[in-house]
Structure formats: structure tokens, C-alpha cells
Amino acid sequence: MNALLTTSAEENYLKAIFKxxxxxxxxxxxxxxxxxMGTSAASATDMLKRLSDKQLVAYEKYRGVTLSETGNRLATALIRKHRLWEVFxxxxxxxxxxxxxxxxxxLEHIQGETLTERLDNFLGHPRFDPHGDPIPDAQGKWMRRTQTRLLTLSPGQRGIVTGVDDHSPTFLQYLAELGLSLGAELEVLERTAYDQSAKVRIGxxxxxxxxKVGQNLFVRII
Ligand SMILES: [Zn+2]
Known part of the structure; x- marks a missing residue:
């Protein structure tokens, strides 16, 4: 269906623009x-010209870039693959x-739609990845979750962990040590006006x- 060949570097740019x-x-x-992308404006510009030649982006010098419909579809498919592999x-x-x-x-750069679809079937069509991020379906649609940052909870409110805004291993390890994995329940007991830190009960x-934790942790209020 899609005979367009893209390199991993090009794909990473598409994903970055999307994000x-x-x-x-x-x-x-x-x-x-x-x-x-952690690169210079000159290298980014070179890449944008290449992506523009392939009609994956609309690029205007001095202005910036947007994804074309094809570019958007490719970026969504990459995110789908990435998140499915994470579940696996x-x-x-x-x-x-x-x-x-x-x-x-x-793994997200492996080409071949049949592989992605088999993986999705094998996993039972998961809708969220291990970090709580939604997985686009084969049509590129995904579920939005009603969630809020822990920071917005007042004392007495309880929430269930639904996701993270910081994906760094140190943050994820720290949360795991505290017992704050997806689905964990917590209650805000006190909040300090001075620095917005919060005393919470977890189990x-x-x-x-x-x-910072309050800013990067998503919960659904229960
Ligand atoms: Zn990831």
C-alpha cells in the first residue's frame, strides 16, 4: 500500500514534528x-528539505514545518508500533x-504492516502502553483519557495513576519504588503552599x- 521508503533518521524527524x-x-x-533532535538548525533544515521533497512535510523557509497527510499517517504508525512493542x-x-x-x-523502524497487525492481534489490541500513553489503532485513531496532573488534587482527594509525562528511567524507577505503577491508588493528605509538595498515602x-512529581504524574480522580 505504502511504497514510500523512509530511513530511520527521517522517521525520527517525523515523530519529533508530530510530538x-x-x-x-x-x-x-x-x-x-x-x-x-539534539542537532543544529542547519542539519534540521537539510532534513526538512528531504522530507519536503518526499512530500511528507510542508516546509517554508524561516517559518517552519507541518506534517503532510502522508507524513502524519507515517508518524502515527510509528507511534503505534513503538507503543505496541513496549506492551510486548x-x-x-x-x-x-x-x-x-x-x-x-x-523496533519501531521495522517495516511491514503485517508484523504490526500480528503483534496487535497477539497482544489483544491493547489501547494503552506501559506508561499509560494511548496506542493509535490501525486507522490512526486513539482513545483520549480523562486524566489530570497529581498537582491539581487537593487534600482529601484520591486518584488512580493513569500515566506519566516524564518517561526517563530514573523517574519511572522512582515511581516503581514508591509503588506508583499504573492503576495504583493514592490519596493526597496535605499540600504545602510554599512549594506545592504533597503528603500522600499509597496503600x-x-x-x-x-x-515535580506532581507535575509529571497523571491520575484519574476517583
Ligand atoms: Zn517509549
Whole structure:
């Protein structure tokens, strides 16, 4: 169906454009893209010209870039593959949730729709990855979850962990040590006005979470 050949480097740019635009809709600036890719504006511009030649992006010099319909479809398919592989690695191979991202970064570049569809079938069509991020279906649609940052909860409110905004292994390991995996329940007991840190109860245990944790942890209020 899609005879368009793309390199891993090109695919990583498409994903980066998608992710930036997801947070801030509109035209993605070349500098923002270069920063996300950890490269210079000149290299990012070279790549954008290549992607533009392949009609994967609409690129205007000095203005920035948006994904074309094809580019958007490719980026969504990459995210689908990435997140399905993460589910596979955690659920079937027993990896912890902080260990799978780098593997998935490689696995997502394997070409072949049949592989993705078999994987999806094998896993029973999961709708969320091990970090709580939604997995696009074969049509590129995904479920939005009603969730809020832990930071917005007041004392007395309880929530269930639904996801994270920081995917770094150190953060994920820290949460795991606290018993804060997906589906864990917690209650905010007190919040310090000074720095927005919160005393919370997780199971039998009481602990203090910093503002940074409150900012990066998504919960569904129950
Ligand atoms: Zn990942």
C-alpha cells in the first residue's frame, strides 16, 4: 500500500514534528525541532528539505514545518508500533516499564504492516502502553483519557495513576519504588503552599512527593 521508503533518521524527524505539534498545535519552528533532535538548525533544515521533497512535510523557509497527510499517517504508525512493542516487552518478555523505551525506539523502524497487525492481534489490541500513553489503532485513531496532573488534587482527594509525562528511567524507577505503577491508588493528605509538595498515602505508606512529581504524574480522580 505504502511504497514510500523512509530511513530511520527521517522517521525520527517525523515523530519529533508530530510530538511538538501535539503539545503546541500549529507550525513547528525549525529551531524547536533542532532542539528536540539534539542537532543544529542547519542539519534540521537539510532534513526538512528531504522530507519536503518526499512530500511528507510542508516546509517554508524561516517559518517552519507541518506534517503532510502522508507524513502524519507515517508518524502515527510509528507511534503505534513503538507503543505496541513496549506492551510486548513488558507483558510478554517481563521487562520493567523503565527498560523498554530504547528497545522500542529501534523496533519501531521495522517495516511491514503485517508484523504490526500480528503483534496487535497477539497482544489483544491493547489501547494503552506501559506508561499509560494511548496506542493509535490501525486507522490512526486513539482513545483520549480523562486524566489530570497529581498537582491539581487537593487534600482529601484520591486518584488512580493513569500515566506519566516524564518517561526517563530514573523517574519511572522512582515511581516503581514508591509503588506508583499504573492503576495504583493514592490519596493526597496535605499540600504545602510554599512549594506545592504533597503528603500522600499509597496503600499503607505515607510519603512526600515533590512539585515535580506532581507535575509529571497523571491520575484519574476517583
Ligand atoms: Zn517509549
Amino acid at each position: 511538538i505539534a501535539e503539545k503546541e498545535p500549529g507550525v513547528v519552528l525549525t529551531n524547536a525541532l533542532a532542539a528536540e 516487552l513488558v507483558d510478554k518478555l517481563g521487562f520493567a516499564w523503565d527498560e523498554v523505551h530504547d528497545f522500542a525506539e529501534q 499503607e505508606r505515607e510519603t512526600v512527593l515533590s512539585e
